[in-house]
Amino acid sequence: MLHFLSIATVALFCAIPQSVHRQSPYVGAVSADAKTGRVLFQENADAVAYPASVTKLMTLLLVLEDVEAGRYDLSARVEATEDATRLSEPSWVDLRPGESMTVDDLLTALMVKSANDAAIALGVHSAGSFDAFVERMNRRAAELGMTRTRYYNPNGLPPVSTTANGKLRRYPWKEFNVSTCSDQLKLALELVKRPQVFAYTSQKIGYVTDGRGQRLQFVNHNNLMVKNSKKVFNPDGSEAVDGLKTGYIDAGGSSIVLTGRRGGSRAVVVVLGSASAKERDEAAGRLLTDALDAISW
Numbered sequence: 001m002l003h004f005l006s007i008a009t010v011a012l013f014c015a016i017p018q019s020v021h022r023q024s025p026y027v028g029a030v031s032a033d034a035k036t037g038r039v040l041f042q043e044n045a046d047a048v049a050y051p052a053s054v055t056k057l058m059t060l061l062l063v064l065e066d067v068e069a070g071r072y073d074l075s076a077r078v079e080a081t082e083d084a085t086r087l088s089e090p091s092w093v094d095l096r097p098g099e100s101m102t103v104d105d106l107l108t109a110l111m112v113k114s115a116n117d118a119a120i121a122l123g124v125h126s127a128g129s130f131d132a133f134v135e136r137m138n139r140r141a142a143e144l145g146m147t148r149t150r151y152y153n154p155n156g157l158p159p160v161s162t163t164a165n166g167k168l169r170r171y172p173w174k175e176f177n178v179s180t181c182s183d184q185l186k187l188a189l190e191l192v193k194r195p196q197v198f199a200y201t202s203q204k205i206g207y208v209t210d211g212r213g214q215r216l217q218f219v220n221h222n223n224l225m226v227k228n229s230k231k232v233f234n235p236d237g238s239e240a241v242d243g244l245k246t247g248y249i250d251a252g253g254s255s256i257v258l259t260g261r262r263g264g265s266r267a268v269v270v271v272l273g274s275a276s277a278k279e280r281d282e283a284a285g286r287l288l289t290d291a292l293d294a295i296s297w
Contacts, residue, residue, distance in 0.1 A: 018275060021050050021176075022253035025283050027273025030181040031291040034192050034259065034266035040291045045181040048148060049272035050252025053114045054184060055156030055177050057245050057257060058137050060110060060200070061191055063103065063122050071126075074104040078125040080117070080211065087130065087153065087171060088117035089161060095121055099211025111245065112206030113218040119155035130154075144190055146183035153177065158249050176251065181270040188244060188257050188268045201243030201259075221246045223281050224258060224288075230281050232288050234262045240292060246280075254280040260288050267291035 021027060028044035039045075067073060077100040084095045093109045095101060095117045101109075106122050109115035123133035130153075137151040152159075152173035159176065161169050191197050200206075204226050206218045223230045225241045232240040240260030247255040254277040258269040269287045274280035 019251070021048070021251060022273050022275055024275040025279040026271050026275075027253075028181040029269070029271045029283060029287060030185050031267060031269045031287045032185055032189070033291070033295045034189060034268050035295075037189055039185075040267070040294050041287055042181070045185075045270075046148065047273075048178050048180055049255065050158075050176045050249060051179045051184065051255055051272060052156040052177075052247030052249040052252050053116075054179070054245050054247035054255050054257055054272075055151065055154065056110050056114065056119055056247075057184070057187055057191060058141065058151065059119045059122060059154045060107065060197065061187065062133070062136060062140060063107060063126055064194060064196055066126055067103070067196075072103065074102065074107075076103050077101065078103060078106055078121050080121045081124055083124055083130050084117040084121045087120050087157075088155065089157065089163070089169065091115055092117040093208065093210050093216065095211045101208065101211055105208035105210075107200050108203065108206045108208050109216075109218070111200040111243075112203050112220045114221055114246070116155040116157060120153075123154040141183070141187075144183075144186045146179065146186055149179040149183040150175070151177050156247055156249070158251055161249075176249075179272070181272050184257050184270045184272065185268060188259065188270065191244065192259055192266060192268065197244070198242050201245065222256070222258075223277065224256075224285050230285060232260055232285050232292075234292070238262075240288065248277070256280055256284050258284045258288055260292060262292045262296040265292065265296040267295060 027049040028047040030042040030045040079100040080095045106118040109118040127133035244257045254274045255272040271284045
């Protein structure tokens with residue numbers, strides 16, 4: 001029986017694609033005290049990975065900075081251009097050209113549903129065009145010291161994907177978005193300074209009104225926040241996790257930027273390039289617990 005289980009385990013492991021950008025248990029990981037930025041744990045934190053939908057954290061930051069600067073407010077309506085459909089695929093809110101949603105609803109869709117078309121619509125609305133927004137993403141990354149990060153789109157999709165009917169879909173960007181745990185930590189530390197971030201990332205279930213006036217409901221992709229078996233609990237029984245974002249593509253595996261709090265302390269964890277969501281969640285949950293133990297007393 002033990003021999004059988006061993007063979008089954010090896011077979012399962014071998015079935016999971018491994019590459020320089022997708023490894024077991026991860027390509028890299030890091031944790032830090034959100035208040036001071038002090039790194040508590042790191043392993044291959046400067047290894048380059050494909051962040052996939054973790055990319056949307058930069059999109060979130062830039063839109064919230066627009067709101068802070070008074071360029072528009074959360075109630076402003078964003079009218080979708082053809083780019084919202086042309087440069088996206090599910091997961092999405094199926095926002096069609098000419099339809100509109102509020103910035104607030106699009107940010108909810110972005111963080112809870114991980115809606116790829118929401119990222120494109122917000123980016124075009126923010127900067128006037130897809131290319132201008134991508135340029136802004138990279139400029140902001142440079143300002144934050146994210147020296148090994150390069151964005152080619154606001155949603156994290158790969159250059160080529162396979163559709164449900166098995167056909168290849170090619171996008172105009174020719175490269176994968178790339179980043180490192182160290183760089184994503186810098187972005188996360190900037191984001192958690194803003195209480196407004198948690199209005200979106202802490203929603204276990206999100207509700208929006210789509211472009212056709214229909215009410216939609218989404219369950220957050222963050223397993224450590226929504227699945228009881230994976231939740232991180234504090235000693236007083238409260239749930240620790242309140243963000244931030246998961247990501248997955250075949251070539252880059254499963255990634256997460258995770259944050260949680262205990263009392264007045266907050267920790268941030270980044271895990272990039274896990275071969276499976278199970279490994280990602282186990283590593284991130286363990287690192288968050290260890291980090292909160294280290295900074296809370």
